[in-house]
Amino acid sequence: MPASYAYLGPEGTFTEVALRTLPEAATRELNPYVSVQSALDAVRTGEAEAAFVPIENSVEGGITTTLDELVAGEPLMIYREVLLSITFALLVRPGTKLADIKTVSAHPAAQPQVRNWLRAHLPDALWESAASNADAARLVQEGRYDAAFAGEFAAARYGLEALETGIHDAENAQTRFVLVGRPARPAAPTGADKTSVVLWQRDDHPGALRDLLGEFASRGINLMLLQSRPTGAGIGNYCFCVDAEGHISDRRMAETLMGLRRVCLQVRFLGSYPRADITPGEARPTLPGTSDEEFMAAADWVARCQDGRF
């Protein structure tokens, strides 16, 4: 297996910073790719062992390019997730003052996070979108624009300095990234895990989505993400990307997945992996009647009834 990770490039973006927080990244070659699609394709073709891409953003929601790539094509599996707090620095060529800035640049995704700051401090600056925040920094270095919004870590790489740091419109703005590989046995549960699936409904009767969510609720499984994505079969046709609390080796999750498999047209398992937002000690207690022990006791009771021993 190639010991390399593909990631959404270029170098010097939040994605690379997030990837480097993973211990396993230290022992791999890290290769930037120009798009989420090309990074995931590198995994599907075997060129890379895994790909590291953004999947959710606390300001904008699910990152649809990534979701759509996971929903379709050869099955992939999420191995890990990383949460990164996103705050921007305003990067300029050394010596530039705030009053000198006529043009600012960044990736379009940065805009909702710096909009208020811009209105307050640079109301007349012209916004120019770049392919990435790192690319915006490079264009500032080349003199094309006056300032770039990027991670503070990008300043050194492009010979810029941070005129301002900690810029973020939304408090606790975070981006969630995932390490995606080919299907394999999921890592053992840690006690604070999450399971991702894609669900296609069998039909569209009234209450169909409620019935589907009932499969989770009746086994005491809490949802963390429900994002609808068009199936491509016309207006009104959606599938659902779902993140749910728990691990496929939990009895309650296994039974939920079996129920979904029975009632849905199709279910795609995207993996069970450790949650980045909490540690096992912070996981909420399971609802009464939904622990592994209670599942096993109930199965044992039914077996006894089937045998006439009650």
Add this chain to the structure above:
Amino acid sequence: MPASYAYLGPEGTFTEVALRTLPEAATRELNPYVSVQSALDAVRTGEAEAAFVPIENSVEGGITTTLDELVAGEPLMIYREVLLSITFALLVRPGTKLADIKTVSAHPAAQPQVRNWLRAHLPDALWESAASNADAARLVQEGRYDAAFAGEFAAARYGLEALETGIHDAENAQTRFVLVGRPARPAAPTGADKTSVVLWQRDDHPGALRDLLGEFASRGINLMLLQSRPTGAGIGNYCFCVDAEGHISDRRMAETLMGLRRVCLQVRFLGSYPRADITPGEARPTLPGTSDEEFMAAADWVARCQDGRF
């Protein structure tokens, strides 16, 4: 094991007629008991192999004495059910004419079924309740009352004649009887079976009963009877006697029972047995996603996901 069946007596009632429709009754000694309770006690003490008692009546609903006996005490199990159409004959001493009848008698349960007929044909006759319809017939034989409502089959036994037959206020009036024994392995499924349970809720949050019914609905299990009975723990405290379509050896029923066992305070299994109302050929098709095959395929899929083979 004693080869005798206890039944709710006396002889010559609808209960005895219903019991004699069971092939196995031909090889047993049939002993009448004075009450449902004493017949069931005969099973609990080992005096009788099984007891045959009425449990539901299409005019009046669940027969609470029987339900309460099954809910409490040593566990018992329902082996069989019998449905009997109930129509009454007006039994009189030979020679009696309609105009001669001043008093009529029957078990109180018969009254709602003959009320309209009485109003139309004997508006002035005085109603006298008897311990059973057979007892009413005996009292007519002894000259105590002028007429009794009972099964036509009781006429010969008491030297009476039927002045009128086929009396029934409600069309399709039926009584359901059950053969109850000690816990044992339920008979194999026939394809048209029913499963009876008693459910005690864990708590009384809003939607608690809906959640409980959702355990059946989400596995495509249809209910045939839902009768609440006081638990004896004060006003507002009820348990639920439930009859549901299917056999405990059906995957969907087994998973439903496991779910109920997990979410309920207590579940009492009362047996899986052939339905008397339909034959296997008339059983409704299972909902999509709830056949044994689909349960097994879903379990296999989850096992493959757990192994990384997807």
